[in-house]
Amino acid sequence: MKQTCVICGDKASIWTRTKINDGFLCGSCVKQCSEHLNKFNTLSTDDIRRHLAYRKENLESERLQEFSETMSLGDYEIIRIDENNGYWLLETEKRLVHDNPDIFSFSQIQSVKMLSTKECLNKYDKINNGKKQRIPKRLRRKKNRSPVYGYWFYIIVTLDHPAFRELRIRVNKYIINEKNRISYRQALGTAVNIKNKLRELAEKSRNTEETTEKTEVENND
Numbered sequence: 001m002k003q004t005c006v007i008c009g010d011k012a013s014i015w016t017r018t019k020i021n022d023g024f025l026c027g028s029c030v031k032q033c034s035e036h037l038n039k040f041n042t043l044s045t046d047d048i049r050r051h052l053a054y055r056k057e058n059l060e061s062e063r064l065q066e067f068s069e070t071m072s073l074g075d076y077e078i079i080r081i082d083e084n085n086g087y088w089l090l091e092t093e094k095r096l097v098h099d100n101p102d103i104f105s106f107s108q109i110q111s112v113k114m115l116s117t118k119e120c121l122n123k124y125d126k127i128n129n130g131k132k133q134r135i136p137k138r139l140r141r142k143k144n145r146s147p148v149y150g151y152w153f154y155i156i157v158t159l160d161h162p163a164f165r166e167l168r169i170r171v172n173k174y175i176i177n178e179k180n181r182i183s184y185r186q187a188l189g190t191a192v193n194i195k196n197k198l199r200e201l202a203e204k205s206r207n208t209e210e211t212t213e214k215t216e217v218e219n220n221d
């Protein structure tokens with residue numbers, strides 16, 4: 001059966017289409033979506049329409065036109081910061097369209113947390129992510145060999161934003177073997193630095209807003 005895109009009505013080719021919960025998106029409509037949009041299969045046609053309306057607003061916004069980078073953070077996914085205007089954006093490898101990055105303001109940040117997850121790099125027997133798996137014999141861990149872990153670092157930013165409640169910033173490009181202490185310390189250092197800097201800028205923007213509100217109140221007296 002031929003499938004058409006729920007947004008533009010074009011043919012949604014089996015090679016480029018993306019499944020959403022009530023139909024398909026064609027490749028070119030997916031390209032209009034943000035790189036930070038995940039879990040398309042949980043989104044409806046209405047969700048995508050709202051998202052694309054937001055994307056159009058973002059593209060035409062003053063924020064985007066005014067954006068001028070003064071600082072960047074991160075080694076893999078890059079946070080670009082405009083300190084003068086109080087804006088920031090996140091650049092990832094998933095980005096498809098380069099002229100419309102989602103612009104956030106520091107005052108939209110509600111919390112910043114660091115998260116690290118670990119995976120066993122040499123254990124392939126029985127359980128992975130809490131699920132039992134059938135593993136080929138050659139991959140099963142040899143008895144008495146102790147597990148070696150690898151680490152991922154993330155920064156989780158919760159937002160007061162029309163399109164995103166949470167952004168997950170990946171710090172390291174490749175999983176870090178715990179035996180590689182230098183890489184581990186480096187990634188941890190980068191993660192802590194990103195967390196502290198984002199918190200600091202969010203805090204600063206809140207203080208500025210409060211001062212502005214106070215001044216307005218005082219002026220009314």
Ligand SMILES: [Zn+2]
Nearest residue numbers: 005008026029
């Ligand atoms: Zn389409």
